[in-house]
Amino acid sequence: MTDVERAQAQTAEAVAAPPRPQVVPLRGLPIVAAVVVFVIVSIAGNWLWALTFCHVVGGALWTAIDLFVGLIVGPILGRMSIAARAEFTARFMPKMVLLMPTLVLMTLAAGFQLAIKQGNLLPGNPNHAWLVASFCVVGVMAVIALGVLEPANITVLVEMRKQQPDGAVIALLMRRFIYTAGITGLMQVATLIIMTRVATQ
Amino acid sequence: MRRYPPVAPLTVCSLALIVIGGILMASYVPRQPPLTIPAALTAVSAVLVLTGVFLMSRLEQFAWPRFFLAFRWALLAYVISAGMIGFAFVHDHTRGAPLALVIVMLVIFALDVSLVIAFTVARYSSPPHSAY
Numbered sequence: 001m002t003d004v005e006r007a008q009a010q011t012a013e014a015v016a017a018p019p020r021p022q023v024v025p026l027r028g029l030p031i032v033a034a035v036v037v038f039v040i041v042s043i044a045g046n047w048l049w050a051l052t053f054c055h056v057v058g059g060a061l062w063t064a065i066d067l068f069v070g071l072i073v074g075p076i077l078g079r080m081s082i083a084a085r086a087e088f089t090a091r092f093m094p095k096m097v098l099l100m101p102t103l104v105l106m107t108l109a110a111g112f113q114l115a116i117k118q119g120n121l122l123p124g125n126p127n128h129a130w131l132v133a134s135f136c137v138v139g140v141m142a143v144i145a146l147g148v149l150e151p152a153n154i155t156v157l158v159e160m161r162k163q164q165p166d167g168a169v170i171a172l173l174m175r176r177f178i179y180t181a182g183i184t185g186l187m188q189v190a191t192l193i194i195m196t197r198v199a200t201q
Numbered sequence: 202m203r204r205y206p207p208v209a210p211l212t213v214c215s216l217a218l219i220v221i222g223g224i225l226m227a228s229y230v231p232r233q234p235p236l237t238i239p240a241a242l243t244a245v246s247a248v249l250v251l252t253g254v255f256l257m258s259r260l261e262q263f264a265w266p267r268f269f270l271a272f273r274w275a276l277l278a279y280v281i282s283a284g285m286i287g288f289a290f291v292h293d294h295t296r297g298a299p300l301a302l303v304i305v306m307l308v309i310f311a312l313d314v315s316l317v318i319a320f321t322v323a324r325y326s327s328p329p330h331s332a333y
Contacts, residue, residue, distance in 0.1 A: 132228045139220040146314045147213035151321035158322050169325050
């Protein structure tokens, strides 16, 4: 039996018993909607406390989850058996599909407004260059997350919902997930350095 | 494994160009940004995504129903995201040509992300023995 055949057999076995994962957990949608409305109201009202809350809370969760998943969970996941990996993925990925885009939207939208409101984007401001650097870091993370990570994440979930999931496809896409999560985790270290500089200038 | 035209790489490159253009525009707020470079990046990005769509349209035995299902929902999600970014620019008094360019960039952004998600989902749902 080749590695691919073994992976297929293990994955099919692992996903045969547990319930098929829901690609988007519908129960989470009202929470996402509430967060989006809160951010819009904060921006529309130039509400300093709410903007700071959204930026700090969203940013802290985004950074911490990226670091934890990229540098702790990812390598562990890579060493787990295909069957265990499939079962973990079926429960973990649907939550990430809703959680991460919401945190990113909340952090970036509120952060941009804060930067404008506090004059940090004005050319003479000492924070201007640091903020442009943070835009670049976020830009790289956005392309990786939206162009590679999220399509892989959703495809794995769709594959797992099939009657006979293809283990080779899941293994291939999970490898992509593990590598890209590691890269975005490392990029978050740059974000931490930039944001602590901005806060202390 | 079946070979596919480079729809995903083209779309991701298109997304990267839009992100670079967006960074250029955002770094000038609240001043009026120079539009030449962002407009050029947007034009190249549009060409890349259209090329991807053209290549995809020539595919035979592709999981089109699954593609459109994923595309619809992803588009809904990213239209909301793009709408929020657009709202922030309008709120920050971006007007005229810069606003028009931002809107075009946001449309391409929403299409890029939805396209790459839907294409990735559909390519792994398509029959493995069919040829491009």
